[in-house]
């Protein structure tokens with residue numbers, strides 16, 4: 001797909017991956033909707049991009065809220081690219097130190113924010129993309145979801161997060177199959193450890209030293225721009241479909257993650 005002139009919706013557009021992707025697609029000529037729950041962060045990204053970028057405050061767990069973001073995108077032109085990159089919290093260990101079980105709601109909440117919300121955006125965005133005129137190859141658009149390498153090698157305390165991200169990996173192919181007749185592709189990125197605000201306020205050098213040590217090559221955390229680069233490549237390459245791509249420098253989590 002030619003990104004120039006395309007409209008892109010970025011869920012979590014004020015965050016590390018989302019902001020980098022909004023910047024990259026905008027630089028390549030897309031008009032972007034920066035959709036985020038955090039007004040200050042999301043608006044700062046859209047304001048910084050200026051012409052062709054708008055912020056829409058969105059709670060990805062709320063259907064009406066997601067519809068508003070998609071409507072805003074459709075007002076900019078035919079929606080072609082949807083990137084799902086919002087964040088959320090993790091869960092506790094299955095048993096605590098006194099062997100008490102984790103509250104069930106701690107599991108379902110993580111599934112709601114990561115897995116169910118991703119499906120919610122995907123299905124609503126797919127309906128908007130389906131209403132557009134087909135481009136070259138009969139392509140109408142692409143949906144890019146964000147999983148994690150925790151989908152494959154989740155660490156201690158990540159049962160819920162790994163289940164949610166594993167769900168995103170598992171639904172990639174059936175979503176692609178559902179949407180193929182309409183020329184809509186679905187591709188998932190499974191990142192390793194990336195230097196984004198999700199890792200807190202510690203100095204980048206400290207984070208790189210701790211988390212980067214376990215990465216075979218390059219021996220550092222990933223950069224949000226590298227996620228954005230892959231998102232752009234996925235959008236541009238019409239033959240990428242129904243697959244999850246690990247972006248992790250060959251990292252495989254140990255039980256504790258890095259050490």
Ligand SMILES: NC(=O)c1ccc[n+]([C@@H]2O[C@H](COP(=O)([O-])OP(=O)(O)OC[C@H]3O[C@@H](n4cnc5c(N)ncnc54)[C@H](O)[C@@H]3O)[C@@H](O)[C@H]2O)c1
Nearest residue numbers: 012014015016017037038059060086087148193194196198
């Ligand atoms: N950073 C990493 O190393 C890494 C690795 C693997 C997977 N991921 C995944 O990538 C995604 C983005 O991660 P990030 O590092 O960019 O996180 P981030 O914390 O930098 O950004 C997440 C953004 O999502 C927004 N958000 C949170 N709840 C929301 C809601 N209910 N509705 C709308 N927006 C909401 C936040 O305001 C924030 O701007 C997450 O799904 C995360 O699990 C990140």
